[in-house]
Structure formats: structure tokens, C-alpha cells
Amino acid sequence: MRVVLVANFDSGLKYVGRLAEAVAALGAEPDIRVPTTGLPHKLGAGQVAAATSRPITYEPWDEIVRAAAGSDIVVPVFEGPAVERFIRQVHAEAGPRMPVVGTGYVGMVLYDVVGGYLSRSLADVVAVNSRSDLAEFTGAVRGLGLPEGNLLLTGLALLPAATAPLRTGPIRTLLFADQPTVPRRVADRTYLWDRLLGYARRHPDRQVLLRPRHRPGEETFHTMQHSPVAWAATRTLPSNLLIEHAPIDTLIPRSDLLLTVSSTAALEAVAAGTRVAFVADWVGDAALNPRLLPSGLLRRFDDIEADRIGTPDPGWLDDVFPAAEGASPAHRFVARLIEIAAGDAPRVHQAMWDSSFHAGRRATDAAIAGGATAPTSRYTPKRIAAGALRRALKLVER
Structure with a gap:
């Protein structure tokens, strides 16, 4: 066949x-x-x-x-x-x-x-x-x-079919899953990356990985208009903040917290037992996150910096992992x-x-x-x- x-x-x-x-x-x-x-x-x-x-x-x-x-x-x-x-x-x-x-x-x-x-x-x-x-x-x-x-x-x-047990313990590695067009405006994207830079400076003992959706010159279904690589060239990055292009599924297992606005990478992280926070500094149709409200994981960046991280709502987990057995x-x-x-x-x-x-x-x-x-x-x-x-x-x- x-x-x-x-x-x-x-x-x-x-x-x-x-x-x-x-x-x-x-x-x-x-x-x-x-x-x-x-x-x-x-x-x-x-x-x-x-x-x-x-x-x-x-x-x-x-x-x-x-x-x-x-x-x-x-x-x-x-x-x-x-x-x-x-x-x-x-x-x-x-x-x-x-x-x-x-x-x-x-x-x-x-x-x-x-x-x-x-x-x-x-x-x-x-x-x-x-x-x-x-x-x-x-x-x-x-x-x-x-x-x-x-x-x-x-x-x-x-x-x-099922998620791994949620890992706990100190956050040593934070992974940010960037999206090509969320948020879309260059001012909003710059603000988001600057908040990551501030997080890295506030937590010098943690590694912060900024993972673009694709490399410059590559394309995805939604092509990136404003790249974090170009942004990074205009900033002095602390040594613990890195732009990382390795496949996302190789980065998730070694990360303690995944951040994103609305990327499906969050489901891969939940499946791997990695903690997740959806950045809620933007909430609305343009951010593609209204359907994520039941997750229990939306947090503003101020909360994320202060380690006020939630855990997945059991009802939401049952919704997005329906084949648990x-x-x-x-x-x-x-x-x-x-x-x-x-x-x-x-x-x-x-x-x-x-x-x-x-x-x-x-x-x-x-x-x-x-x-x-x-x-x-x-x-x-x-x-x-x-x-x-x-x-x-x-x-x-x-």
C-alpha cells in the first residue's frame, strides 16, 4: 500500500x-x-x-x-x-x-x-x-x-499520546520560541526582544535562548518580516543571551521554561514536561491567543521576570492531548x-x-x-x- x-x-x-x-x-x-x-x-x-x-x-x-x-x-x-x-x-x-x-x-x-x-x-x-x-x-x-x-x-x-511529568526545580535555561509575525509590528517585536534582554540581565545565572522561527534567507508559511538577528546587531547582548537556530525539538528537552506568544512549540514543550508561559503583553486576535485563555498559562512579562509561572489547566490538557492512552x-x-x-x-x-x-x-x-x-x-x-x-x-x- x-x-x-x-x-x-x-x-x-x-x-x-x-x-x-x-x-x-x-x-x-x-x-x-x-x-x-x-x-x-x-x-x-x-x-x-x-x-x-x-x-x-x-x-x-x-x-x-x-x-x-x-x-x-x-x-x-x-x-x-x-x-x-x-x-x-x-x-x-x-x-x-x-x-x-x-x-x-x-x-x-x-x-x-x-x-x-x-x-x-x-x-x-x-x-x-x-x-x-x-x-x-x-x-x-x-x-x-x-x-x-x-x-x-x-x-x-x-x-x-501523553505528556511527560511536569519538571520542577530552578529555572536554569529559558527558551523563547519566536514567531514570524506575532507580534507583527516592528515596535512590538522590538519591545518583546528587549524584555528578553532585560530578563537575561536580571537573571545572570540563567541561560536565555532566543530561537527565531527560521534563519535569515529561509522561509516558512508565515515569512518573518522583522528578524531578531537584525535586532541583536543593534544591541549589546549579555553573555547569557544567545540567538539559537538549532531545531526546536532538540532545545526543548534541555530547557526549564519555554516562552512564546502563541507558538505550537508550547505544546511540544508541555509534552516534554517543560514549563510554559504564553506572553500576555498582547491579547487579541492578532496575537492568536484568545483560544489559549483556558490554558492557565498566560502571563505578562512582569510576572515571568518574577517567576510567577502557572501550571497547565487540567481541562486544557485534556482538550489538547485527547489521546492520552x-x-x-x-x-x-x-x-x-x-x-x-x-x-x-x-x-x-x-x-x-x-x-x-x-x-x-x-x-x-x-x-x-x-x-x-x-x-x-x-x-x-x-x-x-x-x-x-x-x-x-x-x-x-x-
């Missing part, structure tokens, strides 16, 4: 890398592919090495669609609209031999909750990261009269896909495809696009070129 796994950025590649391990463990053949056209991507060698050690095939979008159509199972891991476009094109290519389709989310679902699910809802299996996500997705399914059966509560596939989230996801492909469980793709909602959605997209049979992507060649030009001009300005 051949399983095609497709991603275009480092976070998605890390996700499909976890799935590939589960695919191999269950006796199927993982086939990881990265599109070179159709979606922007820029994966540096370090990003690939950190994501997976398995071989990767780079090829044009249309070639991946054809490969997927000839597979038993395909798992596209993109942003929602691109997942929908991919599934539609595989459906057109495969016809009655449509492979089983699965998809999921590479991190916490912090915005566009219902819209994101609907863009993925043509899949036979949507891996759901939390109980609260499941409740909202189920509400969308029932409210729109969609076929039920493709929602599988797994937990985030990057994580283990049994197989890992990745294993649960892949096992369901294989079960469907083997004919041992029903599939819902065709029922979803034929539903009045999706038939109408395709008709609307075709009308808006002037008769096209698939929705237009925001990643048109013109927009990709314009984005590259803007980034180049910003580099020149610096």
Missing part, C-alpha cells in the same frame, strides 16, 4: 515526517513529495534535515497530482484552500480510482476555525487536534448538513487511513463531493473564476513574483 505525503513548508514537512514513520511502522510505503510549482516553497537543507531523515521527491504540482491519483492513500498538508484545490484535482485525475484522502493541521488551530475545516472537508479523514476543534467542526458539519464521518480526534500528529496521534491517523483503504471502514469523500454544499461551492468558484473548473489560488505567478520583489526591496532597505 503506497501512501503519498505532500507538504510545501518546513512545518508541514515535519508533520508528514511523523506520518511517514507511522506509515512504515504499519507496513505501508511512505512517499514524501514537495511541489516545485503551484505553491511557493523554499526549504533550506537545515529545515529539511530537521523535519525528516526520509527521502523526498521534489517535482511540479501536476506531477504530484498524477502520482497521488495513482496511490492508495494521499495526505496533502497545506493551508486549507490549497488542500481543497489539490483534492479536487486528484479527484478529476483519478476518477473512480480516487485514493483515500487524509489531511490535518500542523499546529494549534487558532483562527479561521470553521473556514479551515470546510477547505479540508473533502478528505476521507480530517485529523483533529483537540476536543474543542472537534466540537466546532462538528457544529459546522451539522449546521451545513454535510455528511458525517470524516472527523477523527487524534491529537496533533507532531506530539506523543494508546497509540500516538500520528499512528491513530495513519491507522484509520489504512483501514479505509483496505475496505475495513467506510469512506465519505464521494458523499462530500456530491453534497449540495460542495457542488455549490465548486459552481460558485467556477463562476467567480470565469468558468474555471477549480478555484483560483492566491499563489498565482504574478503574486509570487510581486511577493519576491517586496522581500528583495525590504532586504535592500535594511
